[in-house]
Amino acid sequence: MMQRWLTLSREAEERISGRLRIVDEIVERNQEKVIRAFQKHKVSDFHFAGSTGYGYNDRGREVLDFVYADVFGAEAAIVRPHLVSGTHTISAALFGCLRPGDELLFVTGSPYDTLHKVIGQPGDGTGSLSDWGIRCKEVALRPDGSVDWDGVAAAVTDKTRVFAIQRSRGYDWRPSFTVEQIAEMVRRIKRLKPDGIVFVDNCYGEFTEAQEPPEVGADLIAGSLIKNPGGGLASSGGYIAGRSDLVELAAYRITAPGIGGEVGAMLGTTRSIYQGLFLAPLLVGQAVKGSIFAAAVFEDLGFETHPRWDDPRTDLIQAIRFPSADPLITFVQAVQKAAAVDAHVVPEPWDMPGYEHPVIMAAGTFIQGGSLELSADAPIREPYIAYMQGGLTYAHVKLAVRQAIEDLESKGYLRVT
Structure with missing residues (x-):
């Protein structure tokens, strides 16, 4: 197996070398952007000091928000360890922007599974968006994965306030949306409703x-932060x-109206969040390289992959389709077996909270749950697709691919010839 693996690996890396160089160029541009933001706001060692209680006058926290805003090309930002997940963060943003009687329209089809409970049902008693009288609608994507703009136009009403875009594929066999495509979505949405708020789930x-x-x-x-921007350290x-006005509304949801982002002890996390952001461009690049490599190898072995190795990349996720549940489960278990932590644990399918x-x-x-680190997951349903993401080092992803093949x-x- 070792010699066959070396041949398979070498041939794949020769084929993808040009694509890996493109990743390196993106890493360099983003690394400079992050460093320039640190320099602009004069980040110093004292910014890493902790705060307690209310966290008043926590200059490190305040500057961190400024740095994030600059890195992401935004007017303002709020960055907090108290946000427990991507779903929690998205929920805070949506509840901050929406009011009873408003409509939320997902233009990129059904959102990721964990948001379904946030959307909820009218009168469900959970405090979901629907329970608060906010109507949530979605427009299915076209068969080719593009936005159905006729459907979007038909769904817009005078109550439509927020247009939501999910950048990554989630648990769908479709392309993720590039920033260029998101730019076109923004232009079209603003023509439909100039005062509409365009919200993007930027996870992965x-x-x-x-x-x-x-x-x-x-x-x-x-x-x-336990995905890309945390750099494996947050x-x-x-x-x-x-x-800035929308970030302030979201901050009121995270804490309370009138308090917003003015308080919040960072609980000793400030240094790791800063350093994780500094490392993020490089480590995201490592993960993207690993996904490209995995796609190339599994394509060579006859599997369907999405994206294919030579497709443009706009997130970390690499989807691989299997013929049935058993090889799908074997693949995910192999990724666990290749880990440095809990390699002895054998994952099994289970009814995880928030998933259908x-x-x-x-x-x-x-x-x-840090998915900038190498991880893989899959709903056990047809079509049988594994979603691999992350990898703090390219070498780790290669090891996991080899383990899966074995x-x-x-x-x-599988038969490797």
Whole structure:
């Protein structure tokens, strides 16, 4: 197997070398952007000091918000460890912008599974958007994965306030949306409703391209620090960035009206959040390289992948389709087996909170759920698709791909020639 693997790996890397150089160029541009933001705001060692209680006059926290705003091309930002997940962060942004009687329109189809409970049902008693009298609608994507603009135009009413875009594919077999495509969405939405708010779920997309959605007109974005921008060091948290008035409304939701972002002890996390942001462009580049490599190898072995190795990249996620549940589960378990942490644990499908089908997750990570680190997950439903993301080092992703091939072959699901 070793010699066959070396041949397979070498041939794949020769083929993808040009694409890997493009990733390196994006890393350099984003690294400079981050460093320039640090320099502009004169980040110093004293900014890393902790705060307690209310966290009044926490200059490190205040400057961190300024740095994030500049990095993402936004007027303002709020970055906090108290945001427990991407879903929590997105929820805070949406509740901040919307009021009873407003409409929320998802123009990129059904949102990621964990947002379904946030949307909820009228009268569900959970405090969901629908429970608060906010109507939520979605327009399915066209068969080719593009936005159905006729459907969007038909869905818009005088109550439509927020237009939501999910940048990544989620659990769908479709292309993720590039920043250029998001720019076109913004233009079209603003023609339909000039005062409409364009919100982008930016999870998994940060630093995969040289621009971010606010730089092309998005009004508000949100993401998780245990994904791309945390650089593998942030132990928790999320960020919201965009128009200053909308960020302020979101901050009122995170804390309370009248308090917003003025308080909030950082609980000893400030240094790791700063340093994670500094490292993020490089580590995102490592993960993207790993995804390109994985796509090339599995395509060579006859599997369908999305995106293909030579497609443009706008997020970390690499989807691989399997013929049935058993090889899908084997693949996810192999990713766990290749981890440095909890490699001895064998993941199994289970009814995970927030998901509509049993899900299997490989997460041998230093930060629990940290998906800039190498992880993989899959809903156990047809079509049987594994979603691999992350990888703090390219070498780790290569090791996981090799482990998966070995395990698939040993169980008779694959024959490597």
